[in-house]
Amino acid sequence: MHDETKVQITVSVNGETYTRLIEPRLLLSDFLRHELKLTGTNVGCEHGVCGACTVLLDGESVRSCIIFAVQVDGQSIETVEGLAKNDTLHPLQELFHQEHALQCGFCTPGFLMTLVPFLRDNPTADEAAIRQALSGNLCRCTGYANIVAAVKKAVESGVGR
Amino acid sequence: MSRAGRAFGQRARRNEDYDLLTGRAQFIDDITLPDTLHVAFVRSDLAHARINSIDTTEARKMPGVVAVYTAADLGDYWAPGPLLVPPPPVKRLEFFERTQVPLAKDKVVYAGEPYAAVVATSRYLAEDAAALVYLDADPLDAVIDLEAALAAGSPRVHEDLASNVAAKVTQFKGDYGSIEQSADLRITQRFVYDRGTAAAIENRGILAHFDPKAQKLLVWDTTQAPIPIRGGLARMLGLAVSQVHVIAPNIGGGFGPKIMMFYPEEVVVPWISKQLGRPVKWIEDRHENFYATTQERGQIHDAELAISKDGRIVGVKDVFLHDNGAHNPYGLTVPINSQCTLIGPYDIPHYHSEFTAVFTNRVTVTPYRGAGRQHGVFVMERLLDIAAKKLKIDPVEIRRRNYIPPEDFPKAQEVIYQDFAELVYDSGNYLPALEKALVHIDYERFRKEQQPQALAEGRHLGIGVVSYIEGTGIGPYEGARVCIEPGGKISIATGIGTQGQGHYTAFAQVVAEILGADIKDIHVVTGDTREFHWGSGTFASRGAVVAGNACHAAALKVREKAATLAATLLESSPDQLEFCDGVVRVAGSADKKISLGDLAAQANPLRGAVKPGTEPGLEATAYFGPDRGATASGVHAIVLEVDVETMMVAIKRYVVVHDCGRVINPLIVEGQIQGGVAQGIGNAFYEQLHVDENGQLLNASLMDFLLPTACDVPTVISDHVETPSPLTPLGVKGAGEAGTIPVGALYAQALEDALRPIAPDLTICEIPLSPNRLFELVYGDEKTSPGRENA
Numbered sequence: 001m002h003d004e005t006k007v008q009i010t011v012s013v014n015g016e017t018y019t020r021l022i023e024p025r026l027l028l029s030d031f032l033r034h035e036l037k038l039t040g041t042n043v044g045c046e047h048g049v050c051g052a053c054t055v056l057l058d059g060e061s062v063r064s065c066i067i068f069a070v071q072v073d074g075q076s077i078e079t080v081e082g083l084a085k086n087d088t089l090h091p092l093q094e095l096f097h098q099e100h101a102l103q104c105g106f107c108t109p110g111f112l113m114t115l116v117p118f119l120r121d122n123p124t125a126d127e128a129a130i131r132q133a134l135s136g137n138l139c140r141c142t143g144y145a146n147i148v149a150a151v152k153k154a155v156e157s158g159v160g161r
Numbered sequence: 162m163s164r165a166g167r168a169f170g171q172r173a174r175r176n177e178d179y180d181l182l183t184g185r186a187q188f189i190d191d192i193t194l195p196d197t198l199h200v201a202f203v204r205s206d207l208a209h210a211r212i213n214s215i216d217t218t219e220a221r222k223m224p225g226v227v228a229v230y231t232a233a234d235l236g237d238y239w240a241p242g243p244l245l246v247p248p249p250p251v252k253r254l255e256f257f258e259r260t261q262v263p264l265a266k267d268k269v270v271y272a273g274e275p276y277a278a279v280v281a282t283s284r285y286l287a288e289d290a291a292a293l294v295y296l297d298a299d300p301l302d303a304v305i306d307l308e309a310a311l312a313a314g315s316p317r318v319h320e321d322l323a324s325n326v327a328a329k330v331t332q333f334k335g336d337y338g339s340i341e342q343s344a345d346l347r348i349t350q351r352f353v354y355d356r357g358t359a360a361a362i363e364n365r366g367i368l369a370h371f372d373p374k375a376q377k378l379l380v381w382d383t384t385q386a387p388i389p390i391r392g393g394l395a396r397m398l399g400l401a402v403s404q405v406h407v408i409a410p411n412i413g414g415g416f417g418p419k420i421m422m423f424y425p426e427e428v429v430v431p432w433i434s435k436q437l438g439r440p441v442k443w444i445e446d447r448h449e450n451f452y453a454t455t456q457e458r459g460q461i462h463d464a465e466l467a468i469s470k471d472g473r474i475v476g477v478k479d480v481f482l483h484d485n486g487a488h489n490p491y492g493l494t495v496p497i498n499s500q501c502t503l504i505g506p507y508d509i510p511h512y513h514s515e516f517t518a519v520f521t522n523r524v525t526v527t528p529y530r531g532a533g534r535q536h537g538v539f540v541m542e543r544l545l546d547i548a549a550k551k552l553k554i555d556p557v558e559i560r561r562r563n564y565i566p567p568e569d570f571p572k573a574q575e576v577i578y579q580d581f582a583e584l585v586y587d588s589g590n591y592l593p594a595l596e597k598a599l600v601h602i603d604y605e606r607f608r609k610e611q612q613p614q615a616l617a618e619g620r621h622l623g624i625g626v627v628s629y630i631e632g633t634g635i636g637p638y639e640g641a642r643v644c645i646e647p648g649g650k651i652s653i654a655t656g657i658g659t660q661g662q663g664h665y666t667a668f669a670q671v672v673a674e675i676l677g678a679d680i681k682d683i684h685v686v687t688g689d690t691r692e693f694h695w696g697s698g699t700f701a702s703r704g705a706v707v708a709g710n711a712c713h714a715a716a717l718k719v720r721e722k723a724a725t726l727a728a729t730l731l732e733s734s735p736d737q738l739e740f741c742d743g744v745v746r747v748a749g750s751a752d753k754k755i756s757l758g759d760l761a762a763q764a765n766p767l768r769g770a771v772k773p774g775t776e777p778g779l780e781a782t783a784y785f786g787p788d789r790g791a792t793a794s795g796v797h798a799i800v801l802e803v804d805v806e807t808m809m810v811a812i813k814r815y816v817v818v819h820d821c822g823r824v825i826n827p828l829i830v831e832g833q834i835q836g837g838v839a840q841g842i843g844n845a846f847y848e849q850l851h852v853d854e855n856g857q858l859l860n861a862s863l864m865d866f867l868l869p870t871a872c873d874v875p876t877v878i879s880d881h882v883e884t885p886s887p888l889t890p891l892g893v894k895g896a897g898e899a900g901t902i903p904v905g906a907l908y909a910q911a912l913e914d915a916l917r918p919i920a921p922d923l924t925i926c927e928i929p930l931s932p933n934r935l936f937e938l939v940y941g942d943e944k945t946s947p948g949r950e951n952a
């Protein structure tokens with residue numbers, strides 16, 4: 001690829017503005033990970049199934065492996081790196097810790113970024129709704145039970161409200 | 162000793178979580194070095210073909226391409242990989258070693274085998290160029306079906322061998338032939354177990370940096386065994402071991418395939434870095450993971466159970482074929498595990514087992530969580546179920562009648578296990594686990610009330626209860642170094658890699674218990690050969706057992722050093738001292754104390770003189786090598802409901818009662834069980850790799866190969882029974898694989914139970930199942946279910 005084919009984009013990621021010249025075919029996941037060095041967003045399948053690469057695009061969960069970075073020009077992204085503030089975990093992160101909702105932790109950023117808008121939109125979700133919401137993210141280690149438990153606690157403690 | 166200690170046995174929250182939750186943790190693809198080049202491997206589309214030529218001309222001209230390599234370029238470096246596990250010393254064993262090669266040279270033997278490596282300035286450009294590497298090859302008939310593979314005239318995976326036989330092993334206990342004719346009842350049945358894949362969410366990867374000035378090789382690798390990788394790479398590349406440094410960073414799930422070594426990519430990528438003197442990275446994508454990461458579980462068993470009228474096992478005979486895939490670097494670990502685990506918790510006086518491992522044109526088989534044990538458990542449990550039905554004995558009762566009684570331990574089984582030692586169950590007590598499981602699953606009430614009531618409403622509920630044992634914590638050994646630092650922090654280094662098992666916490670708990678420290682002050686390093694360079698790796702549910710006991714031994718040595726010094730400083734004697742809350746104090750006199758940090762500073766004076774023979778610091782290294790593995794065991798129980806129109810299954814209740822000896826951290830063990838059960842459910846009911854007769858994988862994506870989701874996996878009710886292992890000071894046994902092992906057998910039993918009203922003769926003899934397959938088994942070739950009428 002030659003430089004004249006590159007495209008300039010400007011995006012806000014976790015509140016910071018970045019302008020970069022990129023190839024049109026660059027995946028958003030690769031853009032975040034390799035261009036911006038925000039490696040908390042993980043990649044497990046690159047075909048939109050596992051959910052590990054989930055980030056927020058203008059506040060909604062999207063899979064960054066099936067979006068081109070050029071598509072998000074002018075928009076705002078949030079990644080897992082934006083959740084904890086000044087070394088204090090986001091309440092959902094803290095609940096994941098308390099409930100042992102992660103083992104290898106590779107899927108975890110994707111789960112968190114799926115759950116943040118879910119809890120915002122469904123602050124009183126019951127277990128069935130929680131499981132449904134989680135079912136688009138694959139975890140191979142935990143068997144989900146403790147993730148479900150963490151989200152239930154989040155509902156109880158009003159994390160989404 | 163079942164009581165929890167101050168740290169040992171506590172449900173401690175994990176030390177490793179913070180980094181993982183915030184995205185700070187470093188997985189392989191998160192590590193970047195300046196000037197890194199990227200590799201794309203070019204893989205065969207054909208499962209079996211003779212290579213005429215490989216044309217890389219076009220690929221080399223592509224933008225960003227730095228080099229393209231084929232087998233010819235590797236020169237003397239090209240060699241088959243090491244035999245990682247030689248065959249165990251079983252009499253009259255036949256074994257034909259054929260290990261994987263770095264890049265295919267004359268022939269490709271499975272679809273996905275790499276034959277060229279393209280190196281470019283970005284992964285995108287490397288993949289562009291990879292598409293322009295041309296393979297000229299003549300397709301050969303593929304060897305896929307295990308029985309056809311052994312027929313005369315079958316094409317051969319390795320043409321220099323006389324057949325596709327990779328190994329033949331017979332082991333026995335007692336004399337099955339002597340009782341065969343006289344048994345009250347003999348049951349013969351064929352059982353088929355098919356392949357799945359571990360599908361860790363993180364794929365494999367490797368980043369190698371050979372620094373030509375320093376003449377040192379630094380490798381990050383998603384391996385479960387960094388130390389053997391270091392030794393092997395040094396040997397292959399002609400370097401001293403001290404020139405090679407291997408780090409297993411955070412790994413996004415291992416489950417066994419990441420202990421395989423050496424993968425072709427692990428051999429080729431460091432070599433490329435040495436050629437080019439630049440960092441070189443390869444990150445596997447999900448497709449490659451389906452085509453190139455090792456898999457497991459293909460076996461066909463023809464089994465026979467001889468049993469008395471009152472349901473007591475007289476003997477078992479099992480003859481099986483094991484799908485070895487294209488190569489056998491892992492020797493016989495998987496089929497030997499199947500052979501040995503089949504015996505299970507049962508008293509089987511006569512056992513005859515023989516297997517033939519078969520080369521096929523499929524991805525190589527190496528252990529995947531359970532590692533052959535599933536098959537053995539499936540066969541044994543199914544035989545008992547069939548016998549129970551024939552003899553009209555309750556399936557739970559038939560198990561009760563056959564358990565090895567607690568007074569029989571240690572129990573020698575006369576067969577050789579995967580660790581080359583005779584299989585001896587060190588300890589166990591099976592009945593209490595069964596009884597607990599029955600209470601949790603509410604067995605009596607289910608049979609008397611719930612099931613008939615549901616059926617009256619047209620709902621099909623079934624119950625299953627199965628047992629298993631698991632040989633865990635095998636040798637040879639692991640080591641650990643424990644050091645109290647002058648700041649009061651404690652560091653632990655051990656050689657095994659970590660893939661999410663909570664080692665940073667469990668090892669800290671072991672050491673905290675002895676040194677009276679807070680686990681938050683303990684920093685664990687695993688899988689970095691510069692920090693600790695002796696050991697073999699994380700596999701066979703051995704981390705907590707073997708490395709855990711090494712941590713324990715090292716901590717005891719450090720405590721002794723600390724006590725000796727503190728006794729002098731506090732004018733007391735070592736046996737008067739207590740270690741707690743980060744200080745050492747004289748029992749009974751609260752003000753006579755010194756903090757661990759101050760003590761460490763005193764142990765490393767910067768001026769003055771020390772007594773001759775004094776070792777500086779509060780540090781010690783220790784090793785632990787068990788004589789043999791510790792035998793864990795347990796019972797799984799399930800209540801499930803089948804929709805008889807769609808054959809979809811809903812799990813209503815799932816119980817695991819597990820005996821892994823003393824538990825370091827129940828939170829972590831329960832997590833391992835829950836995750837294992839999820840993987841077992843996938844294996845039992847969702848995950849099957851479908852290949853056609855040409856060896857083409859038909860479902861190589863996570864859209865088509867279904868992993869269970871949060872809607873498919875219930876929250877498991879887990880309970881423990883503790884029979885401490887006498888083989889280890891900590892009394893712990895492994896727990897990593899127990900969740901997955903018996904799930905296939907459990908499903909089969911419960912599904913038959915649920916479907917009895919509509920399919921009284923259904924005998925499930927295969928795993929994985931799926932709703933489709935279950936539908937076929939129940940309704941035959943009929944295209945629609947008669948379920949509506951039946952319901």
Ligand code: FES
Pocket residue numbers: 042043044045046047048049050051052053054063064065066
């Ligand atoms: S990596 Fe994007 S969904 Fe799997």
Ligand code: FES
Pocket residue numbers: 101102103104105106107108138139140141142362413414661
């Ligand atoms: S914690 Fe490992 S994949 Fe979810």
